[in-house]
């Protein structure tokens with residue numbers, strides 16, 4: 001349990017719950033109940049059933065033959081893109097909607113960047129018949145239009161966040177303000193391993209099904225549970241947390257986190273938090289974040305809405321600070337090319353977030369017999385407009 | 394006795410004003426303080442602007458954004474307040490979010506407050522547990538009062554804890570909302586005010602959030618020791634500027 005959360009809600013020096021008193025009753029209620037609820041047999045039964053029958057789990061662990069040949073190593077893709085709604089986000093929203101029901105909440109709020117978490121939240125709200133309000137940055141509403149339409153079709157209300165950089169950070173601020181204004185009947189479904197304790201841990205546990213399945217699947221395919229490397233993109237870090245979870249304390253497994261460098265780490269238009277960030281407080285958590293020397297949070301930039309966030313979850317801050325994880329950043333350009341390459345080589349159109357993780361093979365070599373698992377966090381349907389504009393398709 | 398405690402012992406209802414440092418203009422901070430004091434305001438909360446004020450509604454968000462654009466920072470505010478005790482005698486409280494304090498360095502921050510004559514701080518996102526475990530000894534070393542919030546949802550057990558931990562007074566948030574969003578007080582608020590009054594807490598309470606005029610000020614202070622006006626004051630500054638301060642204060646009591 002060296003790299004997982006401790007009983008006080010910290011990963012090393014990172015985490016905690018830096019929240020205004022207005023949020024205390026809700027966050028405390030969650031903290032006191034989440035492990036108990038998740039341990040209930042009836043909860044697990046319902047959760048597992050929905051993951052299987054509704055989400056379509058287990059997702060395949062696919063050996064990418066042509067990609068492997070090109071980069072002379074053994075690459076497996078964990079196909080979270082095949083989840084219902086098109087990304088890993090739904091693992092968490094299924095878990096949290098069941099949690100919300102057990103806590104007797106009938107109104108659900110969420111923030112979203114790429115819109116994947118918003119869609120996944122709207123989906124489970126439709127499934128359970130609960131009211132759903134999704135906050136989304138005005139800029140993201142434009143660049144992820146298909147997901148906005150999907151949320152509306154699913155019955156959610158999409159509220160534009162018009163403050164600050166008008167992206168994920170600001171949508172999160174608005175969701176938190178909504179929760180302050182609605183303190184009794186509302187559950188906030190945070191979409192990544194960010195926010196005050198217990199959110200990072202709860203979301204990581206819901207996403208941990210990813211590495212649980214990788215273990216089982218590798219055992220069958222390679223006769224071993226542990227790969228040599230697990231690679232994932234990190235926005236807030238939920239798909240990464242899920243892919244690393246059961247390997248955190250297995251030092252033989254190399255953990256590689258890929259962040260968005262935007263136009264380049266030093267251009268001022270970047271979201272590479274580990275390279276550019278310092279310890280501070282964002283959205284209720286002590287973690288690494290991009291900020292001015294005065295402690296004002298800076299506006300990030302990435303072509304990928306889901307990675308366009310100035311912080312990372314506290315688990316990742318700890319993986320970075322302790323050296324357990326290797327952190328790499330990838331530019332818009334390299335990510336877009338890697339995304340296109342996966343289309344051509346494997347017939348899979350990845351989300352632009354995921355394309356960042358795939359770009360690692362351009363800069364980092366692996367031994368020919370190394371087993372490298374890349375978490376394919378989502379599919380690229382939502383990004384078609386961006387791909388079309390970028391490649392003039 | 395501290396300046397805050399002395400003020401709280403005065404036999405009158407206290408009016409405290411929140412404003413964002415460096416707003417509307419960067420150099421308005423000290424003139425605003427002087428005008429508030431000369432118009433009989435009892436105490437102030439000087440807002441340290443933050444890029445992401447989670448507990449604030451649109452008025453304070455906008456004033457914070459403008460103040461930061463004007464060039465306000467923790468460093469700048471301390472420069473402006475250098476020598477302030479030659480001009481101002483009422484208690485001065487800094488109110489802001491924890492990250493800028495953390496970046497300034499908690500110890501440096503507290504030390505600087507002591508040097509300048511800042512009496513207390515309100516840091517809504519530094520909760521009790523984190524404060525007690527990591528920072529209390531530093532705040533106390535420099536005699537800086539840390540004032541805690543309670544809300545209508547705060548349990549009685551926790552109110553007791555916050556009452557014991559809070560220095561000076563308790564900041565009683567009037568309703569479940571961010572700053573500046575509720576209009577007027579209904580039965581929900583008055584029953585909450587009565588409930589808290591009946592608890593006979595050790596620390597006096599100042600009510601904040603939603604105090605906009607004479608009427609809400611009077612309702613809030615029927616039981617509480619005083620009340621804090623923030624968004625309504627900032628709205629006035631936006632519309633009228635610093636010249637409106639005198640008539641604003643006279644309109645409240």
Ligand SMILES: Cc1ncc(COP(=O)(O)O)c(C=O)c1O
Pocket residue numbers: 087088113114115116117191192193233234235236237238239240305306307351353354377378379
């Ligand atoms: C497909 C996909 N991958 C990754 C992310 C980034 O989030 P996280 O770092 O929490 O996995 C998103 C977020 O929207 C996403 O849609």
